[in-house]
Amino acid sequence: MLDLDRILTVIAIWVGIGIVALVAPRRTRFVAHGLFPISAAASVALIVAAVQGLWLPPQSVVLRLGLPGLPFHLRMDSLAAFFLAAIGATSAGTSIFSAGYLRKGEGTAPGLQCLQYHLFLAGMALVVLADDAYAFMVAWEVMALASYFLVIANHRVPAIRRAGYLYLLLAHVGAIAILLCFGVLQANTGDFTFANLRVQSLSPFWASVAFVLALIGFGAKAGIVPLHVWLPEAHPAAPSPASALMSGIMLKTAVYAMLRIAFDLLNQQLWWWGALLLGLGLLTALFGVVFTTVQTDMKRLLAFSSIEHVGLIFVGTGLAMMFRSYGMPALAALALTATLFHVAAHALFKSLLFLGTGTVLHATGERNLGKLGGLIRMMPWAAWLTLVGALAASGLPPLAGFVSEWLLLQTFLFTTDLPMSFLNMLVPLVAAAVALVAALSGYAMVKFFGVVFLGQPREEKLKRARDASWLERIGLAWLASGCVALGLFPVPVIDAIDRVTRMLVQYGLADTVDANGWLLLAPTSVQRASYSPLIFLLVVAATITFTALAVRILYHGRLRRAPPWDCGYPHQTARMQDTSEGFGQPIRQIFEPFFWMRRDLPSPFDARPRYRVVIEDRFWHWIYQPVQHAVERVARLAGRVQQGRISIYLMYSFVTLVVMLLLVGR
Amino acid sequence: MLPFETGLTLPPFLTGLTEAPLTLLLASPVFGALLLALLGHLRIGAWINIAVCALTTACAVWLAVEVARGATIVVYHELFFIDSLNVFLVTLTAFVGLTTSMFSRPYMRIERDQGRMTGPRMRLYHAMYQLFLAMMLCALTTNNLGVLWVAMEAATLCTVLLVSVYRTPASLEAAWKYFILCGVGIAQALFGTLLLYLAADRVIGAGEGALLWTHLNAVKTQLEPTILSLAFVFLLLGYGTKTGLVPVHHWLPDAHAEGPTPISAVLSGLLLNVALYAILRCKVLADGALGNGLPGRAMVAFGLMSVLLAAFLLLRQRDIKRMFAYSSIEHMGLITFAFGLGGPVANFGGLLHMTMHSLTKSAIFFAVGHAAQKAGTQVMDEIRGLLQISPTVGWGLMLGSLAILGMPPFGVFASEFVILTSAMRQLPWAAPVLLLALAVAFAAVMARVQPMVFGETNVKRLPHPPALVPVFLHLGLGLALGLYIPPFLVSWYMRAASLIGG
C-alpha cells in the first residue's frame, strides 16, 4: 500500500468521523468518548506514515475530483511529510484532549463541532499535500472555513462574533492574494499544476510580484505584522482545542506554503526577499513578544506569543532565503533547519499551553489573569504539564524551544562575509534582537505561569477548581513529552529535517551532525559549537539528587509549615500580589512607543478610585481604519447612482445608448 | 409570407421522434397556466403547480437525454430548436422552476394566512408563474429571434404582475419601474432585432428565414458589419437591461426586494439567465459578422462595471432581499465578463457560473424567504440569531451566502476560479479588479449575514415547518459540482462553449 494512500486513508477517516458525528450531534458522550479517540489513533497513524514518507521518494496521485481540466493533484515529498508529521503529532494530543474536554451547552452542538474540527484537520493535511492551485485553494479555504466555524462555536458572545468575522475576512483577503500569486506563477500557460509552475522561469520582476503576493496571502494567515490583527481576537474566542490547532499547526501551514512557493515553485530567490522576510519577521517577533508581556487575558497572551514565534520562524526563513540567493547552501540549510525545528517545537508547546488554558478555563470559567492564581495546588496535573510547555516556550534548555533558538543564533554567528556589506552589519543587530526576543518571551512565560498557577487564588471560587480529567491529562502529557523528547534528542529530528533541507536547498546537516553521534549536537564541528541536552540534564539532575542526599545525610530532612513571612507583615490578602498589569508595567514603560495606550488614573479625591489602562494596536489606527473609511466613502458614492427617480434611470439608459452608438458609429 | 412556406423541412422520422418532448415541454406550462387560472386559488392549486412543474422537468430531462444522444434538434419548421447551449439552460430552468414551486407552496400559504395574499391573487400568482415559465422555455427554445423577443417581453409582463401581486405601495413602485425600464430596454432590443433582420434580409432575403438563428448563424460572416455593430448595441442594451447590467440595472433590486420571495428566486435564478442567453445568441452572430472582437470588449466593460458597482452597493444594504439582488447583479456581471473574454475556457466558466449562480442564489432566496417570514421583516438589523429558532434555515442562509461569495468547496468557487484564471491569461489587469470587488462583496455580505444567523435571537417561532428540501437540494448540488463535475456535463458545457466561441 502506497504511503500516500495510507495518509489519504487517515484523512478519509477524519472526514468520516465528522460525518458520523452528525448522526447524533447532541450526544456529547458518544461524540467525545466514542469518536475523538479514534481520530487520535488516526493521527498517530499519520505520524508513522509521514515519518516513513520523509525518506521515501516523492509520491503523487491524481484524484478524479475537481475541475475537468484540473483534477486534484496530490503529492507527498519530504517537505509535505515533515509538516504532516507535525500535524499528526499535534492533532493526536488535541484530539485525545478534546475527548475529555467536550462539554454540553457550549455554543455549537458537539457533533457539529466534531465535524468542523475534523474538516479542519483534513483541510490542513490536504493543504500540505495539494499539488495544484485549485486543490490547494480548496483545501486552504476549507481549512479557513472550518476554523472560522470553530472560532465562533460560542457565538452568543458578540465579541466572539466580531473576532470570527475579522478572521474570516482577513483569511479571504489573503486567499485572494494567494490566487493572484498562482496566477502570476503560471506565467500565462493556463496550467495550474505545481509541476508546471515549477518549470516556469519568471523574470525577476514577476517572480518578485508573485513572492510579495504570497507573502501577503500567507502572512495574513501566519499573523505577520501588520496582518496579524485577527490572531489575538480569534484565538481566545475559539474553544481551546481549536485554538491549539490553529496556533499549533494552522499558522505553520502558512509557513509551509511560504517555503513551498519560495524554495520549490519559484526557481530563483532574490536576496531582498530574504531581507524583507527577515525584517518583517523581526518586527513581528518583537511586536508579538512585547504585546505578550502586557496582556491580561491568558489566551490572548498565548496568541501574541504565537505571533512572536511565527516571527522568529520567518526570520529563519528569511535568512535561509538570503543564503540561498547568495549560493551558500550550508548556511541556508542551517537556517532552514533552525526554522523547521522551531516549527515542530512551537507546534508542540503552543498547543500544550493552549490546552492547559483550556483546562483552567473549564475548571474556573475565567480567562482574565486578574482573577486566577494558585491553581497549582488545586490542579497539579494541569499545572506541571503546562510548566513544561511554558519552559519550552521561553526557550530554556534542555527543552524543545531552546534547540531551535540555539540553532538560529548559531546561524547568525556563522554568517560571515555576505556579499553586501550592510547586510553584514545588519546580522549582529538581528542576532541581538533575536536574543532580546528570546529573553522577553521568558519574561512573558513567567508572568503567564506565575499569575495563573502560582501565588494565592485571587478569587474564592478558584479553591473549588477541579483538575484535568484523565483523557485531558493524556493529551497534555503527550504534548509535554513531545516537548521534552524534541529537546533531549535533537539529532534524530535534525536527521529528519535534513531530508527537507536537501530537497529545498540541496544541502543537509545530517552527515556532520551524525558524525558526532546522537548524543552531541554539533552543526559543523565540536570545536565550533556543540550542545548536548541529555548530558546537560543528567549533570544537573545528578547534582540535584547528590545535593539533596548529602543534605539529608549530613544534616536532616525536616520541614515545618507556617504562614508566609513576607517581612513579618501580619495580614496579607491575595490582592496584594502583583496583578498581570503590574507584572507588565515595566515593559509598558520601556516599550511605550509600541502601544496605543489610554490610561484613566484616579485623582486623589476620587471617592471610589479606579485605575484603568487600555492597550491597543497602533496598526489598527494606521492601516485598518483608513481602509475601512475609504471603502465606505466609495460605497456612499456608489449609492448616489441608485436614487430612486425613474426619469434619472431612463436618463442613464438613454445616455448609455447614445454613448455606445457614438462609439460604434465611428 | 407565412411560416410554413419557408425553411427546409426535416426528414419525418426525425421530427416524429423529436417533436414530442419539446411539444410537451412547451405545452405543459401553458396548460398548467390555464388550469391554474381556474383552480389557482384553491389549496390544491399549489399542488397542481408542483405537478405541472414536475412534468415540465421530466420533459426537460427527456429532451436532455435526446440531445446527449444526438446533435441539435430542429422542429416545427425550424421555429424551435435545441442545441447543447440551450438544452442545459432548459433543464436548469425547469428544475429550478420545480424546486421553487415546491418552496412556494408552504411559503405562499403562510402569506395567505397572514393576509397578504387573497384567493384571486393566488390564482393570478399561480397562473402567471406557469405562464412565466412557459415564456422562458419558449424564449430558450425558439430559433426565431423575433419570437425570442416576443417571449422575453411576455415574460416581463408576467413578472410585472407577479412583482406587484401584493399591491403595496412599494411593490407597485417596484413593478412600475420594472415595467417602464424593461419596456424601454426591450424596445431597444426590438430595434436591434429589426436591424438584424435588415442585415439578414440582404443575404438570405426577406421572410421568416431571415430571423431564424440557425440560418443567420450559417451566413453570419456575410452579414453587413456596420448594421450588425449597431444592432448589437441595441440588443446588448435591450436584453442587458433585463440581465441587470450596470448602468441599466436599476429595476432589478426593487423588483427582487418587493415581489414575493419565490418570484425573487426565479427572477434571479432564471430570468437573468435567459436574458443573458439572448445576448449570447446575438453575440455569436455579431462576432461572426464583425470579427473585431467589439462585442466581447463591450461585454467585458459592462461586466466589470456591474461587478464593481454592485460590490460596493452591497455595503449599503439594509433589506435582505435587496442585498442578494445586488449580489445577483454582481454575478451576472461576472458571467457577462466571462463571455466577453470568450474562448472555450472562459465560456466554460461562464456557463458553469450560470448554473452555479442560479442554483445557489435561488437556494439563498428560499432560506431568506423563510427567515424574513419568521422575523416578519426584511430589514436585516431586525433579523437576529436564526440558528436558535430554526437551525436549518440558519445554516441554509449561512452556507448559501458562503457559497455565493465563492467559498470552496462550493461550486461557485470552481466557476469563479476558471473565470479568474482565464482573466489572468487574457486580461491580466482585470483580474485584480474583479478580486477586489469580490473581497468587498465578501466583507459586505458576511458582515450582514453573520449576525442574522448567529447570536441571540429576536425571532419568533412559526407554527409551520419550513420547506427546506429545495434549499439543501440546491446547496448539495452546488457542493457536489464544486468537488466533481460529471463528464457528460463537462462535454455538454464544452460543446456549448465552442458554440459560443468568441
Added chain:
Amino acid sequence: MIALLTQAINLFAAILLILAFAMITQRRILSLIHLFTAQGLTLVAATIDVGYLTAQHHLYASAAATFALKVVLLPVLLHRLTDRLQVRWDVEPLLNIPLTMLIGILLVVFAFNLASPIAALSASIARSTLGVALASVLLSFLMMITRAKAVPQVIGFLSMENSLFFAATAATNGMPMLVELGIALDVLMGFLILGVFLFQIREQFDSLDIHHLERLRED
C-alpha cells in the same frame, strides 16, 4: 403616381418626426392622446403605401391591425383612462421645453448621421426614412425621460412602439407576420397592464405624479 407615392413615404416620415417633436412640447394630456392617434394614422398610411408599392400584401394585414390597435383601441382606452383618473395636465416637465427641443434637434442630427450608412445598404424603397424612425425612437425616449406624470410616460412608451413599427415598415417592409402579431399582442397586453397599474397607483398614492415613486433607493 408611383413616384408620388414613393415621395409620400418621405412625407409621412416627416409628419411622424413633427408629431414626435409636438409630443415633446405638448403639455396637455388630451392633446398628447390626439397626437398619438395622429401618429398611429400616419403609421397606417405609411404601411399601406409601402404595402402597395412593394406589393407585399401582408403589410395590409399589419396596417389593419395597427389601425385597430393604435388608432381606435388605444386612444379610446386612453380617453377612458384620463376621464376616470381626471388627469388633464402634466405638471411642469423636468426639463424646460426649449432645452428639450434643443436636445431633440441634436438627437435628430445624430440619428440621421447614424442611419445614413445603413440606409444606403437597405434594399427597401423607404430606406431613407430609417433615420427618421431612429430619430423618433430617441425623441419618444427623451419624452419619457422628461415627463413627470405616469400617463405621459405611457404615451411616450407607446409612441416609441409606433416609431419602431415605422422603422420596421420603412427599413425592411415589415417584420414577418408572426413576429408582428406577437409584438402587437405584447403591446396590447402591456398597455392593459399599465392601465390597471395606473388605477392601483392612483388608489395607493392618490396621484399619478411619479415623484411619489421614489422611495426605493440607496441613500
Added chain:
Amino acid sequence: MISPLGFLAQMLQFAVALAAAPLLTGWVNQCRAWMQNRRAPSLLQPYRLLHKLFYKEPVAADSASLLFRATPYVVFGCMALACGIIPALSTDLPLAPAADAIALVGLFALARVFISLAAMDVGTAFGTLGARREMLIGFLAEPALLMTLFSASLISDSTSLVAIVHKIAHSQFQIYPSMAFAGVAFTIVSLAENARVPVDNPATHLELTMVHEALILEYSARHLALLEWAASLKLFAYSCIGLALFLPWGVAEINAPLAMLYALPVLAVKLAVGGFLLALIETVSAKMRIFRVPEFLAAAFLLAVIGLLVHRLLGA
C-alpha cells in the same frame, strides 16, 4: 573518549568551584568592609553561615507548593554545572562540549526563571515584586551577556568557551578593540546579575530597593543555604567567565598535567584581584533607583552590540 586526565581536571574544577565560591564572596565582603572602614568579618564567615543554615529546621509557607521546595536544588544544580563548564583551570573539560556559550546563558536563564517562579509561588507581595524585578533585570542582562560572549566567539569563531580561551590565550597576543566594549558591557551585566551595587544591595531588606533578597524572602534554613551557595557559585562563575574572556592566560592546556598545578594559584590570584575590584566598584558607586536599572542595562546591551559591529567593521 574521556581521558582520565580530563576527568581529573573536571572533578578538580567542580571541587574548586564548590569550595572556593563562598570564599570569594567572603573575600569581596571583607574588602568592602575595609574600604568602608568597618571591621571585616572573617574570610570563613560564609561557610559558618551555610553550616548554620543547613543545621536549622526549614520553615515553608503553608501555601508553598513542591515547586517552591524544588527550586533551591534546581538553582544550585544549574550553577554547579555552569561552574563545571567554564574553563577556569583547564581547557580539557569533558563536560565542556555539553554546553557552549549560548547554552551557558540558557543555563543562567533557567535558574532565573525557576527562582522567580518560586518567589511567586507563595504569593506574598514581596515575592511577586522580586520576581518581576528579577525578570526585568534578566531580560536585559541576558542578551547583553550573550552579545558579550558573541564578540568573543566571533574572534575565535566558535561558541565553545574552551575554544575561546584556547584561541585568545594560546595564539600569539593580539589586541581586540571589540573586546573593550564587551568588557564594559560584561562588567555591568555581572554587577546586575550578581545583585551588586549599583543595581541591588545584597545587604539590605529595604522593600523599595531589594531584588535578590525579595526573591528568597520566604526561604529559610537549608533552602536558603543552597540559594546563598548558588549565589556565590554564580559570582564565581561570572568571575571565571570574565577571566576566561579577558585574561585567560594561565589556564591549563589539554593533557598538560603540570600546567594545572600552577593554574590553580594563578586562578586564585586573578579571583582575588577581581573580587577586590568588585568591592571597589560597589564602594564608590551609589545604589540607583530601580527605574534607572533598565537604562543601565540597556547601555550594556548596546555596548555589547557595538562591540560586535566594531568587530565586523575592523575584522578584529
